[in-house]
Amino acid sequence: MYYNVSNMGLSNIVIIFIITLSGSANLFLAVYAYAKNPKERINRDFFYFGLLVSLWCFTNVIDLIIRNLFWLRATVAIGFFIPLGGIFFAHALVGKTMNKLIKILLIVLGIIVFLTNLFTPLLIESLISFTDFGFEVVFGPLLGIWSALEISFILASFYIPLSFIRTTDEQQKRRIFFFLVGAAIFAIWFLVVSVALPILGYSQFSELDSPASIFLVGFTGYSIIKYNLMNISSLFFIAITYSAVIISIVAFLLLLLFISSFFFSHLMVWPIYALVMLVSLVLFFIGRLFFMEKKDLEQAKISLTEFLKKSESDRVRAEAERDKTAAIVSSFSDGLILLDYKDNIFSINPAAEELLGLKEKEFIGKPLKSIIPSVKITKARAIMSVFGDGLKAIYRQPVKLADNLITEISVIMLTSAGKDMGHLIILHDITREKMVEKMKTDFVSLAAHQLRTPLSIIKWSISMLTKGDFGKLNKKQDEVVRNTFQSNERLISLVNNLLNVTRMEDGRYLYKRAKADMREIISAVLNTNKDEFEKRGIIIEYKRPVDFPEIMIDSEKIKIVIQNLVDNATKYSPRARKIKINLQKEDNGIRFEIRDFGVGIPEQQQGKIFQKFFRADNAVTMNTIGTGLGLFLSKNIIEAHGGSIGFKSEENKGTAFYFSLPIK
């Protein structure tokens, strides 16, 4: 009995550590695979296989510690089950069922060999001595049979997955490949150190076989992580595996350090060692070539299939999108003409077909101008007026397509990521709105006309009364009648403004420009308001400029502006007595300013002063008559002339309104 723990060298401790690690890793992997999915056959069979490997490793550890014949025999005996287990697992790996009879026969054979090895000297007859990594023994007569069985079982366990590999799918092939590489390194190593060398008489390092099972664990772990072998991959597993691999590599390097001294003293082991490594490498690369070439092709095929699938689904989705867009476009109540980036017609929706009186299919892919000969002359002319010089972005431009058909045409530039995608032309039928608008305007005009007639009668009557046409009035009568006249004047002015606004909004406020003298207009307005100034005791401070340029304006409209400004200045100067008017020439234009010293405009309301119907609070409370239309109208008139209007005001200090007009 060589029971010599105290003499155990450092190399023994390292190898024990590695075998323990390898056994633990195998055990962990086996239990983990089983726990993750106990119902799956491959997981279950892997569990048995791993259990066997770890059992062998642990027996080996005991053997290395106790070092007696029994544990040596036990290690060898259990070791025989590994290729046997390999055959079982190989079937599970490729999903093949084993013949029951063969199964039972193999198990029986295994048990016989195991028992023979363990309890008889037929394989290991007697122990001579233990070495650092093995032992020196006298082999029994069964060595040959045992070796033959061992080799054939190992070959069988590899033959099965390799012969079935063609029928399995690519994903499965890849999973198996790495497991087989690990198994192959383990098997070759085992065959060399525990079968070939002992036959040749070198059993000194046969204990180095079980550490090689770490390769099995390593490659299986890789396959689990990379290709989800046995469907048990998880973050936890990945972490455990990587740590195990790192520890193994470190331990193995340490082991190599010790082995090297041994190898130096046994020079003949070198070529064998090199051969093992070479065979492993060749095996690995051949296998890799065999699998990976297919894999690349397969990968390409899979990629292509997936791409086709994706593009198919993209196409379906795009078609659905297109159909949806087409449905929206075709059911849109506005006429839509879509032009591509070359401004050729891409689509004309039914509403546009109806509005223009043409058929979409005749014009697809043709330039926009191609529709001209097919539409009625009035429509063609209208379209040409808008698109004649090429397309440019326009927004709601009213275009009369026919006598009873008015549309607002908008042209929208379509861009995507700064790239020109074409144009969208929108034809919005506003015939009805225009009709309603016209009715409204006609009504207002008529109403205004009807209002003006009685106002004129009042005006004329009172005017003639004050002029003494119906006899001289006494002072009181004269005063009353004059006041009545002024009130009537205000009413007339209100009606005038209301009419002007209506017409302006209707687009019928035509501007007829002609050369005019601003000085004349101002004088005329001041003259008209003379009575009012007198009545209120207002003094106008106005220095009529000599030598003033004529400007291109619609005098009547500018007169309305000045009248409104004068009127405001007068109305809102309840106490003040002075209104300053200034007319001056500017670069390329003229500037008119009227300044009063009246109530002013409250600061927070200044922003709204040009809004229609807006009247400042202090103006409303003053009980003056006003519609809130004067300034709205004035702003529109000035801006229509290409000028600008503005004001400066301070409450209770006064207001200055000013406008500028260009000479031309």
Place this chain on the structure above:
Amino acid sequence: MEEKTKKNTVLIIEDELDLRGLLKTKLISEHFEVLEADNGKIGLDISLSSHPDIILLDIVMPVMDGLAMLKELRQDEWGKTAKVIVLSNLNEAEKVSESLEKNIYNYLIKSDWEPNNIVSLIKKSLGIQ
């Protein structure tokens, strides 16, 4: 004395009785001879038969409106050059330009004018003042 007998004749074509009456009163006080018509048709007949010195013409009137009357008037040899002042409460720019094209002397908005100013304008147009 001769000037007195040779009074200037003004034809007022106006359907609104009150306005017509007021103008008539004013014109008579200013020594004009006044003819009246309450629609364009009658106005045209009187114009062609009496050849007034000046015609004050309303636009919105029953039977025949002012613009139609003016059109007819301009067909006539005498009517071609007859002096016409349009006196209306319509100031639609289109209407204004339409009648201006027919060579009228002036276009007045009733509510903007007082009778004495109208008379001044008539006198001015006839070269009296």
